[in-house]
Amino acid sequence: METFLQVLLSGATMGCIYAFVALGFTLTIAAAGVVNFAYSEWVTFGSYFGVTFAVILGWPLWLALGASIAGCIAIGWLFQLFVFTPLEGRHFLTSVSATIGIALAMQALVTLLWGPYPLTLPTFFGSSAVQIGTISVFPHNLLIIALAVLIIGGLQLALTRTSIGLRLQATAQDPMAARLMGIPVRRMRTLAYCLSAGIAGLSGFLVAPLFVVTNTMGFGLMLKGFAATIVGGWGSLKGAVYGGLLVGLIEALGAAYISSEYKELIAFAMIIVVLLVRPRGLFPERIAEKL
């Protein structure tokens, strides 16, 4: 039981991180059908921004967090101009290859800008664990889970309760009809891109203390995020969150109760099973196919 709870906690933490990544990944898909394989580098830049502001410049952590998010949003803005807008409406593979190219360039840029050595970022609450009952809890993990609940919940509220959120949803669901409602589709998409980038900045800042900041840290994360995106259901925000949690938990439980050697194998096998049972993901979008 003790082990189970402990594993559950760590699996949930990773799940929340995957959910963040999947969410950011899905936002651009939902808003304009653009797949962003450079998302790994967005997150990486978020981490490096955090190190730059908090460690190199010595700003307070919360200020550095804000600045990292802002930095990533600036990247998102540039992507909107030079990558996403030209890709809207193109084949999914075109956006894959274009964003992979940018990702390669960004990864090389990281080494040039920040040097080759790994870096790290302190947490808000130090590095020692707190004992709660029989399980030990790392405050930073709790922060990640709490922020995930807060941000994902807040985003859910913003998307469903505010008029701008509803307009964003409307743009995603039917851009043509959205224009007829007077919704500025271009600006809504930019908003979605910036949201996606903001999430990357936040995720980058949050994972930095857990992950050690290196130029290749984002790739594995994005792979899991990508899997979560599809397992959840292509383009479904809700699916992304549940998909992320699912992948995180399967990994942790598989490693704890079956074998750490075969942990990855179990995770991928589970993905295969999920897809065979639900060929359109856990939360398929309800759009009728027409012939």
Next chain:
Amino acid sequence: MKLLTVLSAAALALGAVSAQAQSDITLGMVVGTTGAFAGGEAPLVNGVKLAVEDVNAKGGVGGRKLKLVIEDTGSEQTGAVNAYNRILAQKPVAIMDTTVSGFVLSQLGAIEDEGVPTFTGAATAQIALDKKGVANLFRVRTSDSLVPGAATRFAARNLQAKRIGVLRVNNEYGAGWRSAIEGALAEMGMKPAIVESYEGADRDLTPQLLRIKEANVDALIVAGDPPNHVVAVQQIRQLGLNAKVIMSNSGVLPTTLRLYQGGAADGFYGTVDSLPAANPAHKAWADRYKAAFNVDADYSAAEYYDGVMMLADAIAKAGEKPADIVKALRALKDRAGVGNTYTYADKGDGGQTVAIGEIKGGRLELAAQVK
């Protein structure tokens, strides 16, 4: 296909450019300056640069200066083969090669065929450099057939551990450590209490550490890359695992030591080939290094430095023909360098020293000199 001819013409033109500096001796270096291994291999470049400076400051070799040419592996296998071949095309007198074992294994054909003296820090026991090894390949580090064994014996003898666990990364490096540890334990009539593995990209080791905790180990040997060690240390602390921990080399590199937050790794051990603190020559060299590059030196940089110095001596003694250089190097016995002591007399495994360091106050101090 036309493209291919254009490409080769372009490459040819590039090759011609490098031929201009006739009077210099070209020393090649193949490392990852980009990609996943850039961090791990940057110190090697520094070490070699320092050595080239030192050699040239003394007037070079036989009146000719050493010129360093670095090619990037891109931290990829094919990139490593291409980089090695690129250097060969520039007719180097010798090549300081990557520490990534898989890459060296892929280059092995070219290394053997061309016969250019090549130094590597790849420690894997798989590159057989014992008596039958590749004649012109010289290991400047202590082989992984020795280091994990030393760590294991240190755990069993010095730390009096009865139950020894292994947590290793699931790649070629971790696999080498695992089998060497099992071998060393078997010699002492023991078996590992538990062996757990993780992927190089994993950042949550909770399930593995809980199993290790349940296995009740006295000592845990952790093998992996710097980020893996940082994550492992952090989570070992958080989960309250009460075992002595011995980390593989990359866990105690100066650039890794900076990453442990709030003294988290204090009291943990790590393997090194040598420690500046334990060797005055090494210490003096490390101070110079720090002054030059504003980062603490690690022993592998010192070993690559030694490699260049041994090479310079060999050229001075035997001339620039590859076969002659190899022959001269093969005569070395117990040659003391700053980072290790080298014997190439009957094998390519030059380095022999292993030390165990203990982290105290964020710095590494000598706990035991094994050889």
Next chain:
Amino acid sequence: MVELLSVRDVGKTFGGLKALDGVSFGLAKGEVLGLVGPNGSGKSTMINVLSGVYRPDGGDVRLDGRSLVGAKPSAIAAAGLSRTFQNLQIFGGLSVRENVLVGRDCRLRSGMLGGVFGLGGSLREEREAKSLAADLLEKVGLARFVDAPPSMLSYGQRRLLEVARALAADPKVLMLDEPCAGQSQAEADALAVLIRALAKTGIAVIVIEHNMRFVMNLVDRIVALNFGRKIAEGTPEAIRGDEAVIEAYLGRRGHAERR
């Protein structure tokens, strides 16, 4: 009448909506049948059921006495029932000739390796298929475009290409889903001539078309659908005077007069 194709009580429901509700009709060899009805009346659903794209919820479809219900579309095509699409399904990456040859695929026998190495009569088979394709393209008036990509064709010509492609399978029944959409009057007239000629050779043709002038002048018999039900069946003249049909299209006459 000897029925080549017989449709009995076919029903199909989409999420509670009855797209087809117990529709029955028959078709004889060499007959041209018009399937009409306002938008959303179930015409396209019927064609999709007949060609195996949708599986009917109930009822039976028989071709030459053999039931087609549950068969894959490719098997139905091989059995002798070919169709065209309202939303064109042209293979944009193939040439015009190759598009027609894909229609022939279910009649070809050579295997992959045989084809690649030209063994086992595969070269002869390919040659014959090509000459058949050329004939068909000649027939629909696209002969000069054989090697062109379909993107060179006008919308109306692409419809003709689909007709040629459907004919390449030697069908017993040919179903044309809005063949006139996007065609000029002259093209439509030529198509009518072609359809009559095909019928003379014994092929049965089902035509779905909004252009009523075209349908009325072409077909032997009309089946009219509305809200998934058959509301009338008969000769074009009879249908034109049929109150139920006029109401389906124009609404109730009485209301218009009232104003």
Next chain:
Amino acid sequence: MLSVDKLCVGYGEADVLHDVTLRVGEGEIVAVLGANGAGKTTLLAALSGLIPARAGEAMFDGRSLVGAAAERIVGWGLSHVPQGRRIFPGLSVMENLVVARTAATDRAEGGFAAAVAEAEELFPRLNERRDQLGWSLSGGEQQMLAVARALVARPKMILLDEPSLGLAPMIVETMFSTILEIRRREKVGMLVVEQNAEQALRVADRVYVMELGRIVLEGPADEVARDPAIERAYLGA
């Protein structure tokens, strides 16, 4: 209020509309009739800015619609109820209305709340379904919601594309009665594109008949209703 002169529109290489000229006055209901493929939907899409015109002019309330972006045209008081309703499937009925809110909604007396109340008075069914998601509505309910969405924007004129498409006759009749009711209450003009000639003729003041992208007949509704040409356009003769 809306005047269209010699408008030409096309996709790719094909021209769909040729020299279309029509007028809709303030508070007037005008129907455009014609068989499938006549170009009616294209006409509306061109007016609301979804596809660019190739030649000609279209003026609404003193502003040129040619070259204007769709999202701005709504703000000028011209709402378009597209074919197939285009309800946002993942939004509830109420959310669909929220999204349709414009500056004009807020300027009008009572603001958004009043606009919704009025729409729900016209379509009481929408009130019952307030929290139901768009995709789960029946065709008739979707059509009601589409019209309600347009009304919430407080338009001066509505472009209505095939309001009867795929609906049961009873619902169609209600729909058209509501159209008259809307005009009576809100004094908005309407340009209705319809296949269902009878219903359109019932509510329209004037009618244009289109065939193959051209206007072939125009006049007051009762005159056109008696013209045999209309039957020909549909049933062929």
Next chain:
Amino acid sequence: MRGAGNRYVFWAVALAAALAAPLALTNNYQLGVAHQALIFALLATGYNLLLGFTGLVSFGHIALFAIGAYASAILVVTFGAPFLVGVGAAAIIAGLVGVVIAMPALRIKGHYLTLLTLALGEVIRLLIRSMESLTHGSQGFSGIPRPEIFGMSFRAGVPLYYLLLFALVLGVAFVWRIEATRYGRAFKAVRDSEIGAEVCGVRTDHVKVLAFGVSAVFAGVAGSLYAHTMRFISPEFFSLGLTITLLAMVLIGGRGTVIGPIVGAILLISLPEWLRFVKDYYLILFGLAIWLCAIALPDGLAGAAARLLQARNSVRGRASLRT
């Protein structure tokens, strides 16, 4: 017919250039790059049958490449089989696994297929890693000899170049031939309109399985050649990153064309080498080049060239039709 004539001339010139290339490839570095380019051109040509011809986006193709490499290495090194047996077995085993992968893939479409194949590929790679007794696990498999056929050794760079070129020419000829058969048409028909193809009588499931199988055979042969060229293979090499590189080769070259994947493979293998003159910035330039290609040439280089030619021909064609 002029177009077809031009095509023969083009391929003849390309082949002649490829045959003459070793004259210009003066050292082992250039030959080594050429070896890799040829192997990846073969791999990409097979992948293109799946991705470009049939329109099935598989992210698990590298696993088949790995299977080919390991099958051949194990047979030749562990069991002492001749090289040709190794290649043949690699082709057959990879082909069979390709067919097995195709089975679940039939039910699943679009992006879900992408993830399914990615997961299947990773499972295969991880299985290879865990079968330590056969594959030496994560340690990697070293000591693979260069090819030897009937006592003829391909140890040196130039003979090996011709062997690899021969394999590529065979592969390209196969694809070229298949394009002219009912299967080539069926592949493309499934890609352009699956429902259209099915209704035309094409057994689309059968066609998809065939596409998976044939492209897997290509991957198997390429894998075997890779193993015997590089002489060392490890599970880490056959990672998702390589899948993405392969994908980029086909996309940038131009999917659905015969020449596209070859151009793409040569470009992606050699471009980073050309760009080395900018030193540390070469990967940045390389990445930006890929981005620019994707944005500016959605059909890849071959697609863009084809469109250019077509535009010229259609101007001519229209002029002649008018008369």
